[in-house]
Amino acid sequence: MMKLIQILCTSAFIFFAGLASAAPLISAKEAALPAASGTLATRGISRGPSVKLVSPEADTPVNSPIDFKVNFEARGEGKIDPASIKVVYMKSPFVDLTPRLKNAISASGIDFAKADVPPGSHTIRVSVKDVDGRETNSVFTLVVSK
Helix, strand or coil: CHHHHHHHHHHHHHHHHHHCCCEECCCHHHHCCCECCCCCCCCCCCCCCEEEEEECCCCCCECCCEEEEEEEECCCCCCECHHHCEEEECECCCEECHHHHHHHEECCEEEEEEEECCCEEEEEEEEEEECCCCEEEEEEEEEECC
16 A cells, blocks of 8 residues: 555556657757748837737847746727737748747736756747737847857
């Protein structure tokens, strides 16, 4: 009986430890794709929502897993349309990361803890619209150390 309890406790520990582990945001295969060609310019002054990368700090080397956090803020009386949010890894071809972030996306932003990202420089575009259709596209570069 004691042996059975030890086995059950060990199994539960392994199960719950697995739940707390990192979840893939970008795979090594996707990171190996060629960079997207063309300019990654975003528009200037806009009445669209503001998009701010909170974590990790852009262009600052970090170790994986990372906490990927982006805040959205509507302007004026507008409200963010959560269904409009798209997150794209800027590779050729583009890699849509939105389905992987589905449970981390809300009207206030993206909060994806323990994102597993391979070493390298990763350019990500976040697009968001408010309920009036005003859109903002922001491009961030995440730098992950080895």
